[in-house]
Amino acid sequence: MSLTDALAFLRDVRYSETIAADLGALDDNVAWDELRQVALRAGVDVTVDELARAYTLDWQMRWMRYQARPE
Amino acid sequence: MSPSLVDSLGLLLPQVPVELVPETERQHLLRCASSLAPVHYCGFEVRLGNSSEVDLQQGIEACDHEFALLRRHLESRRVRGTAWKGLERLLATYARPDTSLHGGVTDLWLEFDRPPKAALSIFVGFTKIPEPAGDRLRLARAAVTELAADAMIARFDGALRRCVEACPKGTYLSHVGLMLGRRTPFIRLQVMRPEPEQVREYLEAVGWRHDSGPVVELAQAMRERAHGLAVCLDVGEDVGPRVGLEALFDDQPPNEPRWSHLLDELVGRAVCTPAKRAALLRWPGFTFPYDVDGDWPADLVLSSLRRPADHFTSFERRLGHIKIVYRPGGALEAKAYFGYEHKWLRPRVDRDEKPRPARRPRSRRIERPRRPDMSCTIAAAAEFLLNCRTPAGLWRDFSGTLSASEEWTAMASWSDEWVSAYVGCALAPIGDREALQAARHVFSILARRRMPVGGWGYSRTIAVDGDSTAWGLRLAHSVDMSDSASARAAYRALEDHRLPDGGIATYTEMNCPRPGAPSQTPPNRSYAGWCATSHACVTATAAGLGDRRACDWLRAAQRKDGSWASHWWTDDEYATALAAEALAATGRAADRVCVEAAATWGLQRIGADGSVNRSAFATALALRTLQIRRDVPMVSERMKAAIGWLTRHQEADGGWPASARMISPRPDLTSRNGTQTPGMSTLDEARTYTTATVLTALAKCAG
Numbered sequence A: 001m002s003l004t005d006a007l008a009f010l011r012d013v014r015y016s017e018t019i020a021a022d023l024g025a026l027d028d029n030v031a032w033d034e035l036r037q038v039a040l041r042a043g044v045d046v047t048v049d050e051l052a053r054a055y056t057l058d059w060q061m062r063w064m065r066y067q068a069r070p071e
Numbered sequence B: 001m002s003p004s005l006v007d008s009l010g011l012l013l014p015q016v017p018v019e020l021v022p023e024t025e026r027q028h029l030l031r032c033a034s035s036l037a038p039v040h041y042c043g044f045e046v047r048l049g050n051s052s053e054v055d056l057q058q059g060i061e062a063c064d065h066e067f068a069l070l071r072r073h074l075e076s077r078r079v080r081g082t083a084w085k086g087l088e089r090l091l092a093t094y095a096r097p098d099t100s101l102h103g104g105v106t107d108l109w110l111e112f113d114r115p116p117k118a119a120l121s122i123f124v125g126f127t128k129i130p131e132p133a134g135d136r137l138r139l140a141r142a143a144v145t146e147l148a149a150d151a152m153i154a155r156f157d158g159a160l161r162r163c164v165e166a167c168p169k170g171t172y173l174s175h176v177g178l179m180l181g182r183r184t185p186f187i188r189l190q191v192m193r194p195e196p197e198q199v200r201e202y203l204e205a206v207g208w209r210h211d212s213g214p215v216v217e218l219a220q221a222m223r224e225r226a227h228g229l230a231v232c233l234d235v236g237e238d239v240g241p242r243v244g245l246e247a248l249f250d251d252q253p254p255n256e257p258r259w260s261h262l263l264d265e266l267v268g269r270a271v272c273t274p275a276k277r278a279a280l281l282r283w284p285g286f287t288f289p290y291d292v293d294g295d296w297p298a299d300l301v302l303s304s305l306r307r308p309a310d311h312f313t314s315f316e317r318r319l320g321h322i323k324i325v326y327r328p329g330g331a332l333e334a335k336a337y338f339g340y341e342h343k344w345l346r347p348r349v350d351r352d353e354k355p356r357p358a359r360r361p362r363s364r365r366i367e368r369p370r371r372p373d374m375s376c377t378i379a380a381a382a383e384f385l386l387n388c389r390t391p392a393g394l395w396r397d398f399s400g401t402l403s404a405s406e407e408w409t410a411m412a413s414w415s416d417e418w419v420s421a422y423v424g425c426a427l428a429p430i431g432d433r434e435a436l437q438a439a440r441h442v443f444s445i446l447a448r449r450r451m452p453v454g455g456w457g458y459s460r461t462i463a464v465d466g467d468s469t470a471w472g473l474r475l476a477h478s479v480d481m482s483d484s485a486s487a488r489a490a491y492r493a494l495e496d497h498r499l500p501d502g503g504i505a506t507y508t509e510m511n512c513p514r515p516g517a518p519s520q521t522p523p524n525r526s527y528a529g530w531c532a533t534s535h536a537c538v539t540a541t542a543a544g545l546g547d548r549r550a551c552d553w554l555r556a557a558q559r560k561d562g563s564w565a566s567h568w569w570t571d572d573e574y575a576t577a578l579a580a581e582a583l584a585a586t587g588r589a590a591d592r593v594c595v596e597a598a599a600t601w602g603l604q605r606i607g608a609d610g611s612v613n614r615s616a617f618a619t620a621l622a623l624r625t626l627q628i629r630r631d632v633p634m635v636s637e638r639m640k641a642a643i644g645w646l647t648r649h650q651e652a653d654g655g656w657p658a659s660a661r662m663i664s665p666r667p668d669l670t671s672r673n674g675t676q677t678p679g680m681s682t683l684d685e686a687r688t689y690t691t692a693t694v695l696t697a698l699a700k701c702a703g
Helices: A003-013 A017-024 A032-041 A048-066 B006-015 B023-033 B066-077 B082-094 B100-104 B133-165 B196-205 B213-223 B258-268 B274-282 B298-306 B374-387 B406-411 B417-430 B433-449 B466-478 B485-496 B536-543 B548-557 B572-584 B589-605 B616-627 B633-648 B688-702
Strands: B041-047 B054-061 B105-113 B119-126 B172-179 B186-192 B228-235 B239-248 B285-287 B312-326 B333-345 B662-665 B679-682
Touching (some): A003 A048, A017 B298, A017 B433, A032 A048, A032 B298, A048 B298, A048 B312, B006 B023, B006 B041, B006 B285, B006 B312, B006 B333, B023 B054, B054 B066, B082 B100, B082 B119, B082 B133, B100 B105, B105 B172, B119 B133, B119 B186, B133 B186, B133 B228, B133 B239, B186 B239, B196 B213, B196 B228, B213 B228, B213 B312, B258 B274, B258 B312, B274 B333, B285 B333, B298 B312, B374 B417, B374 B433, B374 B633, B406 B679, B417 B466, B417 B688, B433 B466, B433 B485, B466 B485, B466 B536, B536 B548, B536 B572, B548 B589, B572 B589, B572 B616
Antiparallel strands (some): B041 B054, B041 B333, B054 B105, B105 B119, B172 B186, B228 B239, B285 B312, B312 B333, B662 B679
């Protein structure tokens, strides 16, 4: 699997009720490996490093899309 | 390794100028932070002279469940030591809603003096408003008693009482700190917002046995370069000689130039090095995930994934305040307090959260006849709502991007659970197969969300409330799912919101949110308006489920003019329509009188143009009230005028202009009394709530 898969997973999180429910069931006090387990249960085999890098990229892409800036 | 403060400190510490936190101190800070809860609100206390000493601080706010998180963290670590045990006691007491600490404590600060020695001091913050000295004294005593046990409060009580009771007009005790790690333990008190002359008055009143002249001169010099002051005193069996003066600012540099003016003054007095001055002014800003080497804290990533796509996790780097310590006969010492805290950023314009059409508009909408009949208007409205769904099939609204108060824009987010239930209720009964399918689909989503607890809330991240739960149940009835497991659980959740008077509270006391916005902070620490008061706009929704006790409450709550008061809406038409419909459904003769009174009130609300103040939302609700008595000729005539106005004001896409103004009144206010009350408000920018309301009214009239 790859960074691309991790990015696709992060996109799916916002549209899939199943993944959202899985995330909702996690304790707030979560570790990166537990986030990876959610990806695995969704059929996306990624490493923690790929998931963390994908999150940073996803953040940047969303930022560009929404043109967010501090109030 | 379990999550901790070090997850963020490890990312931010490389950004801290070495002039402020030397390399030699950093490992000590990281080690200290690795044992602290993952609450990412971190501060540094640095000496502005040549000393390299650094103290580490962690702030924990009463909102957003941070106290609960800290409590769980302490339990899991099985902490030892007097200070930690005291903190555990304080948190346990705070968790009980019947205690003064529950309503009065707003924040905690844990301070570690010069790690690795790391003696712990605990500061407890109270509501940031003046209140009677007796109330504040009780609160301070309660905090100290929990933190340090009775023996210490007995020793300090005389001086503590003097210091609280002597607070000059307009000032107040903001924090009480227990410096348990010091050789001789003492209490530190922070009194907010005195003017320089009040500093003199205060020091004399508390029995400070030194010449106050130099302190007042210092206070004047600081006040000229700051937005306000705070005074810090050390209190043991008596008031100690050391006085801390804090300069407070409302904004960060470079927006607020007075930071540099004060630091210039301190450099001139040789209590601040030029290098530290420059480093401090460089600190403010934001840190984003791509700015750091290392993984963003997992708890923040999880929180981000649970939020809408336009919520951005970030750390804001801020300067806190400058403190100058005066010791009679000693040299001045200047300190700076700065740090970072996690912050959610939102775009100014919530463009993409405006729901996107899920499919192409049908031509029939564009080709709507000039004088459409009611069925065409209803069909176009239904199509608008179907097009507004998110990809998952929900509806979202009230983002705070249209005519919203500043606080709503900055702090609140959209609703999906409550709005989806409401819109689903509007679509299900109109006799359109696709609309019914959409309503069933949204219930199937809602049904999975909160189980096994049951009930629904404003959105997934906000606690279950009585109103959303009642709307969810109404949706369950509309789609024949009222016997489902989630509906049964929701009925139990709704009952949890029942008050002794038979009405329905918006929140239960245990689940009542405590937003940090100033307009949502009750000056008296009471949340009675949110969790101990029945409101007609909530109770009427439950009454629509055939709830007998809710109907009883409504009968008693009807006003003399025939209306009911809306607490969460600007328009009383909302509560009145729902209440009148619920009572009309009972079939009781006595309720017919109530409904007639409501219809009479509704008649008066509709103006000559057929609208209520040109609001589609209020007009539709007045129409719903009138249609119950449509058999009366005068009512029927006015209904025609209202239907005409609504039809003429339907927009090309089938929706109506946003006019559902929701208010979040300050939590202590049990009634709005029809007047402007403190709070925050917004319109339904996606127009789903207004359109669903009009659709329901027209469908009832057509039925």
